[in-house]
Amino acid sequence: MDVVAWITAAALAAWLWLLLCQGFFWRTDLRLPPGAAPARWPDVCVVVPARDEAEVLPASLPSLLAQDYPGRAEVFLVDDGSTDGTGEVARALAARHGGLPLTVGSPGEPPAGWTGKLWAVRHGIALARARDPEFLLLTDADIAHGPDSLRSLVAAAHSGGFDLVSQMARLRVASGWERLVVPAFVYFFAQLYPFRWIAEKEARTAAAAGGCVLLRTRAAERARVPEAIRHAVIDDVSLARAVKRSGGRIWLGLADHVDSVRPYPRLADLWRMVSRSAYAQLRHNPLVLLGTVLGLTLIYLVPPAAVGGGLAAHSVPTVLFGALAWAVMTGTYVPMLRYYRQPLWLAPLLPFTAFLYLLMTVDSAVQHYRGRGAAWKGRTYARPDPAPEQ
Structure with missing residues (x-):
């Protein structure tokens, strides 16, 4: 030859x-493991960093406010220096739809050494800690959740003993370029971070999908999150690594009822x-x-x-x-x-x-x-x- x-x-x-x-990595059957209902549903605070998200909030925020969760839950949306009225849109949506309580905060500009999103997450976690929740749900402003999303995440974390449970949101696929590029994005991610290895305690592989991360508050404190990863551009992978390094158990899989509503119509x-x-x-x-x-x-x-x-x-x-x-x-x-x-x-x-x-x-x-x-x-x-x- x-x-x-x-x-x-x-x-x-x-x-x-x-x-x-x-x-x-090529198999797509790894879904959120079913979990038994805990004797007492733990308190959860949802942290949503948002910068110039007024356009997508009407398609995403109401799904969070409408969560069918048996325990106490509250939503903290952190308006990260938006110029499009993101905070006002969020308050108007909460007034119109009701549901879970919503608090809108603003952290100001991030100091040197912090990325904007993690600075907003830090502010949201600080607000949430006043409620002393057992879990934090970190989710992006463009993510729409099914009505039982929070309940399923907490049940899976409780039954499986996980400190971090993350779902890879189903990204929007509508335009020709999205059809060509988006499924491959998730395929390449899974090839780089095989989901089955992530859940193995002894394996070094660690990753999460930043659009949907349920995190135990104690695990966040033990891993010094988000301070320990304040400079990370790929914050979800860095978060998972920090939690796993500190002894936490993590899980990542594909989602069925967690969807990104953000459009990417053009190749640019x-x-x-x-x-x-x-x-x-x-x-x-x-x-x-x-x-x-x-x-x-x-x-x-x-x-x-x-x-x-x-x-x-x-x-x-x-x-x-x-x-x-x-x-x-x-x-x-x-x-x-x-x-x-x-x-x-x-x-x-x-x-x-x-x-x-x-x-x-x-x-x-x-x-x-x-x-x-x-x-x-x-x-x-x-x-x-x-x-x-x-």
Whole structure:
């Protein structure tokens, strides 16, 4: 065999390893474990950091206020320097819909060393501690919850003995670009952080989905959250690592009744979502970036290129290895497309989507070295320190 055939064989070997040895990341059957009702439902405070979210709050906040929870629960929305009337919209929605009590607070501008979201979370937790809750639900302003969401989260944490229970919200998939990019976003996340490994106490893998995190107050205090992760751009993963390092048990899975209502209709919107934190995920390390680019190229781009190039060169081994690797890749993506109720013909297009993510990651690094860092809603975090190691 020639060199190209050997490279394609390496891509196939990589896919066989991912299929069987990477925590079965491609399976989408890991859902919130059912839990028995506790003898006494614990108090819960819901903390919602919100910056310029007036547009999405009408589709999300009423679902929190309407939670069917047998215990005492209260919502704290932290208006993080919004300029679009987010706080006023929240108060008006609470007055119109009723339900759980709502408190709207404002922390002011974050001091040096804090990201805006974590500064808002800190303020919300400080307000919540006056109620002495057993649990905190940290949820984003664009997340809509089913009426039994809080009840199910608390029951799962209570029965399973978890200190942190997180659900990956089902992201919005409506536009053509969302169909192409969004399911792959969750697929790549699960590949990097296999959900089944996260719940294993002895495994180092730790991650959470920031849109929906139920956290024991004692575990937050033990892990010094959010102070210990105040600089983290990828705050959900850093939160999970801090809790697991401090001895807490954590769980992450896909959601059925927790949905993001935020639209990403254009490629530019999705590009910003990914590129703002992609290089932070690589700990701002150029060698890790290089390895990531090479890895993405080998795993996702070589198989389809080998099929085309092998056919042109009449190289049977190259075509065979490339086709098998592409087939395994496509098969592992099918469950995620089914979870998102998307047509299965999108599965063979995963290499193209991976190429887009490769470009987004490189762009994230370029912006970092230009001093722009991670930018979100008018704030730029120039060259932030990397998140703590596992």
